[in-house]
Amino acid sequence: MTEKMRLAFKYKLRPNRKQEQAMRNFSGCCRFAYNALLAQEKEAYQEYLEELESRLCWGEALSFEEAKALCVKPKLNQYTFNYALKKLKEEYPFVKYY
Known part of the structure; x- marks a missing residue:
């Protein structure tokens, strides 16, 4: 029976005050x-x-599935987030630096 050796490394960061403040600013901008x-x-x-509800109320669709087919669902992918992040950087200048 062979035994597997598992290696692990632990690192401990010891930033000075300026580096610690920079890390806090970065994490705060990410959170924001x-x-x-x-x-x-x-x-x-x-x-x-x-919009789904209004299409059902106005009789444009007879069922929920038909209303879903008529409406455009917002896309959630990296491209839309990158575009939104670009707009966010223009609106809030402090995000631009991180």
């Missing part, structure tokens, strides 16, 4: 960008649901 983009996606999805 993620939350802002998530809020935009939630808003787009709510608009999609409202």
Whole structure:
């Protein structure tokens, strides 16, 4: 019976105050960008649901499936997020540096 040797390495960061502040700023910008983009996606999805409901109410579709076929669902992929991030950087200049 052969035994497998498992190797692991542990690293400990010891930043100085300036580096620590830079790491906190970076993580704060990441958190802000993620939350802002998530809020935009939630808003787009709510608009999609409202459009579905309005198409059903106005009689444009007879069933929920027909209404879904008529509406355009917001796409969630890396390209839309990159585009939204570009707009976010223009709107909030402090995100631009990270």
